[in-house]
Each structure stands twice: as C-alpha cells, then as structure tokens.
Amino acid sequence: MQLPAGHDLPHTRSRTVHWLVTTMSLAAVTGAAALVQPSGATAEPGTAAPADSRTASRAAPEPPPAPDPDAVDYPLECGPLGVVVTDRVTVDLGADGRPETIAAVRCDAGSGTPPHGLYLLTGGGAARLAETLVDPAEGMTVDDLTATDEGTVSARLAGYSSLDVPRCCPDLRRDVSWVWQDGRLELRPAPAPNSI
Structure with a gap:
C-alpha cells in the first residue's frame, strides 16, 4: 500500500525529541547497570581480591629500610664545616633480608679534596655506624663505590705520595674490595699498579 505524497509513517521520521528520549533512556540503563553489583562483590576499583585468605596471609613482609647515611653522627673532625655524604650503596651483606648501607663521607669543604671516611x-631506619672501612686519617679519597648482590664492596682509593703533592691532585690510586666473611667485611686490595 502506498501513502499519498507527504504522508510518511510516524516511525520513519526522526525528530529531535526522539533522539533526546533515546539518549536519556540509554543513560539511565547504563547508570543503573553501573550501580548494580553481584552479591558478595566488595572490591574497590583498581584493587584485586586475593585468591583466598591463606594466600594473603603468606605474603612476604616488606623488608626494613636501608640505614639512612644522612642520619648518622660520623667521627670526622670538620671544625665549623658540615659533613657531606658523597656516595652510598645499599647491599644485603648477610642475605638476611636486612640491607646495610656503605657510605663515603667527608667534610664539606669548598675546595681541594678533603679525605673520605668509608x-x-x-x-x-635507626642507622648506626658498625665498621670503619677507610679511616679519614689515612688521607684517602673514595671513588667508584659499588656493591654486588654476593656481598662484595669495591672502591677506588686515591691518595698522595708525599706532602709536596698538591691536595687537589692525588697521585696514587688503588682499587680495593671488601668481601663479607664471618660476619664482617674483609679488605682485599688489588695488586698495586705496575706490580707483577
């Protein structure tokens, strides 16, 4: 059957009112679906519920923080100058889950190369000084401080062959390492330069 020209069926004409009603209906359905949760659903957005309570209770505890080298009182005689930590490494020497910190520290002088303590x-968190690896009285500076997971700490020490050498320019260098053994770090110097 054909309708006279200009007489279309009502549902074939799109009007603004029809689009508004459709949009509002879809918004209402979507909003209701977002509010409705299955019974027993308690998870917050962005969190995952554990598989069961036994798994959650076996989660490993957080390891304690490494000692903060900025919170220690070092045995340095700096007069009116402050003390500065120039390098630090963190390593679990005893493999007991409690990390230690190795800190290279010197007086905060404006020029020259003041000696380090290591x-x-x-x-x-409550850091305490357990061992002196390099005494500032030895007049050495410490560079290239590293540590391995196996408990070896390494550094390059620089020093002076005599009092005549300017304090800005050390003329002696030696690579050294300390190995964790029997509950302490034992010094293992590398061969001296030009040695056999």
Missing part, C-alpha cells in the same frame, strides 16, 4: 652502617 663506613658500614647497619640497623635499618
């Missing part, structure tokens, strides 16, 4: 710090 210290082993233990105790987690």
Whole structure:
C-alpha cells in the first residue's frame, strides 16, 4: 500500500525529541547497570581480591629500610664545616633480608679534596655506624663505590705520595674490595699498579 505524497509513517521520521528520549533512556540503563553489583562483590576499583585468605596471609613482609647515611653522627673532625655524604650503596651483606648501607663521607669543604671516611652502617631506619672501612686519617679519597648482590664492596682509593703533592691532585690510586666473611667485611686490595 502506498501513502499519498507527504504522508510518511510516524516511525520513519526522526525528530529531535526522539533522539533526546533515546539518549536519556540509554543513560539511565547504563547508570543503573553501573550501580548494580553481584552479591558478595566488595572490591574497590583498581584493587584485586586475593585468591583466598591463606594466600594473603603468606605474603612476604616488606623488608626494613636501608640505614639512612644522612642520619648518622660520623667521627670526622670538620671544625665549623658540615659533613657531606658523597656516595652510598645499599647491599644485603648477610642475605638476611636486612640491607646495610656503605657510605663515603667527608667534610664539606669548598675546595681541594678533603679525605673520605668509608663506613658500614647497619640497623635499618635507626642507622648506626658498625665498621670503619677507610679511616679519614689515612688521607684517602673514595671513588667508584659499588656493591654486588654476593656481598662484595669495591672502591677506588686515591691518595698522595708525599706532602709536596698538591691536595687537589692525588697521585696514587688503588682499587680495593671488601668481601663479607664471618660476619664482617674483609679488605682485599688489588695488586698495586705496575706490580707483577
């Protein structure tokens, strides 16, 4: 059957009112679906529920923080100058889940190369000085401080062959390492330069 010209069926004409009603209906259905949750659903967005309570109770505890080298009182005589930590490494020497910190520390002088102290710090957040690896009285500076997971700490020490050498320019260098053994770090110097 054909309708006279200009007489279309009502559902074939799109009007603004029809689009508004359709949009509002879809928004209402979507909003209701977002609010409705299955019974027992308690998860917050962005979190995942554990598979079961036994798995959650076996989660590994957080390891304690490494000792903070900026919170230690070092045995340095700096007069009116402050103390500065120039390098640090963190390593779990005893493989016991409690990390230690090795800190290279010197007086905060404006020029020259003041000698370093190299210290082993233990105790987690409440850091304490456990061992002196390089005494500032030796007049050495410490560079290239590293540590391995196996408990070896390495550094390059620079020093002076005599008092006549300007304090800005060390003329002696030696690579050294310390190995964790029997509950302490033992010094293992590399061969001296030009040695056989």
